[in-house]
Amino acid sequence: MTDTMEALTWQGEQDVRVNEVPRPEIVEPTDAILEITATAICGSDLHLYNGYMPAMEEGDVIGHEPMGEVIEVGSEVERLEVGDRVVVPFTISCGSCWFCEEDMYSLCDESNPNAEMAREEMGHSPAGLFGFSHMLGGFDGGQAEYLRVPYADVGPVKIDSGLSDEEVLFLSDIFPTGYMAAENADIEDGDTVAVWGCGPVGQFAIQSAWMLGADRVIAIDRIPERLDMASYHGDADIVNYENDDVYDRLMDMTRGRGPDRCIDAVGTEAHGTGLTGVTDRVKQGAKLQDDRPYVLREAIQCCRKGGTLSVPGVYLGRANVPFGALMNKAITVKTGQTHVQRYLDPLLEKIEDGEIDPSFVVTHEGSLSDAPDLYEKFNEKEDGCIKAVLTP
Ligand SMILES: NC(=O)c1ccc[n+]([C@@H]2O[C@H](COP(=O)([O-])OP(=O)(O)OC[C@H]3O[C@@H](n4cnc5c(N)ncnc54)[C@H](O)[C@@H]3O)[C@@H](O)[C@H]2O)c1
Ligand SMILES: [Zn+2]
Ligand SMILES: [Zn+2]
Incomplete structure (x- = not known):
């Protein structure tokens, strides 16, 4: 076996390349090494691709929606064995800190070795x-041939059934993310749920809003095939923000x-119309704000008094939002990176029971070498691209 592998690396703004990089090895006794069989491109990867995410370095291997076969385990790994087929959550969690014990896996206190950098920015990591x-x-x-998985007993979920990679892959991120978004919305009987963004996260938020008892779901976007998917597959009423206010x-x-x-299943790269749309871009360009909170603002304006705003969309720093409206309208806000580990078993059960087949979002497939091209298509929303899966 060679000691290198192919992996997709970040090189700078809109520049990702397949390179030979060192193959991962066991570092901690709680690690496992996977041979990747399928791995997807996420809307969050676009924030890196477009150069908005700070603290990226040339050559960083990216991608956080992987699954594959365990080929090596560290001496302290108990739950996994060589040969197991697993899906890996994008959140790395120790499983034993206070936050992990409280099921808040994306807030794990132990898994970020660069916690100090995050603390300076956010107060906590x-x-x-x-x-x-x-x-x-x-x-x-x-997005590589092999992956080192820290805390291998905590994250990966084993797939024992005959389900295909595409049916289970999205347990790594977007299905739990859409589900937690709907859960965070605190849906009650009779509720109308509005979902901004009909990308993969929006699609799973729509599916999950129905599962959690919505009376009506309204989906907002401007990309025709994404609105169609929300309508036909998600049974949502749709609003095209390019045609309607x-x-x-x-x-x-x-x-x-x-x-x-x-x-808000759009996040920091919201496309804005009119003067506020332009102002957001100018302020971001001039570093007066880190995000373009167009959707956040619109959702606060639209939300009913005393309603809930759930934000799975990723934000990176400072954004100008109308806190006064939020306060005076008594809107509850819930957000966060997804506590993926919390949802693995219950959502896998829904897939096994046939309640949902998450592969409905897949529009594009390719090998690792197709990744640069697929990033571009997904970013530009070209060629009907809604979700791309790579098979290294
Ligand atoms: N919280 C988490 O753990 C988590 C996990 C995964 C993804 N995310 C985030 O969720 C967001 C969506 O991810 P995705 O994979 O679906 O991305 P995506 O880029 O495929 O989808 C975003 C969609 O928003 C639409 N949009 C842009 N401006 C809009 C506007 N003004 N009004 C309505 N729609 C608008 C776009 O047309 C696009 O269809 C991203 O910010 C991503 O980083 C968060
Ligand atoms: Zn993601
Ligand atoms: Zn932890």
Whole structure:
């Protein structure tokens, strides 16, 4: 066996390349090494791709939605054996700190070796994440032939059934993320749930909103095939923000009250229309704000008084949002990187029971060498690309 492998590396803004890099080895006795069989590109990867994520370095191996076969385990690994087929959560969690014990895995206190960097920025450090900057641990990602998985007894979920990779792969991130987004929305009987963004996360938020008892789901985007998927597959009423004023449409649809529960499944790279859209870009370019909080602002304006705003969309730093409206309208906000480990067993059960087949979002497949091209398509929303899966 050679001691190198092929992996997708970040080289700078809109520049990712397949390179030969050292093959991962067991570092801690609690590690496992996987041979990757499938790995997806996420909307969060686009924040790295477009150069918005701080603390990236040339040559970083990216990707955080992997699955594969265990080929080596450290001496203290008890739950996994060589030959096991597993899906790996994007959150790296120790399993034994206070936060992990409270099931808040994405807030693990132990898994980020660069916690100090995060503390300076945020006051505290969240968990380390695969392939997601040095501030969040500097861990190599899973868009590669092999992956080192720290705390191997805590994260990976074993797949024993005959389900295909594409049916289970999204347990690594976007299915739990959509589910936690809907859970965080605190949906009650009779509720109208509005979901901004019909990317993969939005699609799973829509599916999950129904599972959690929504009475009506409204989906907002401008990409026709994504709106179609939300409508046909997600049974949502749709609003195309390029054709309609979102506030006016939502007020019409809810008799002036506004949606009870609002989900921002867009995040920092929101596309804005009109003057505020332009202002967001200018302020971000001038480093007066780190994010473009167009959707956050719109959702706060639209949300019914006393409603809930759930934010799975990723934000990176300072953003100008109307806190006054939030306060005076008594809106509850819930957010966070997903506590993936919490959802693995219950959501795998839903897949096994046939309640949902998450592979419905996949539009593109390719090998690792197709990754640069697929990043570009996914970023530009070209060629009908909604979700791309790589098979290294
Ligand atoms: N919280 C978590 O743990 C977690 C996990 C995975 C992804 N995410 C985040 O979720 C977000 C979505 O991820 P994705 O994979 O679906 O990405 P994506 O880029 O495929 O989808 C984003 C969608 O938002 C739409 N959009 C842009 N501006 C809009 C606007 N003004 N109004 C309505 N829609 C708008 C785009 O057209 C696109 O379809 C990203 O920010 C990603 O980082 C968070
Ligand atoms: Zn992701
Ligand atoms: Zn922990």
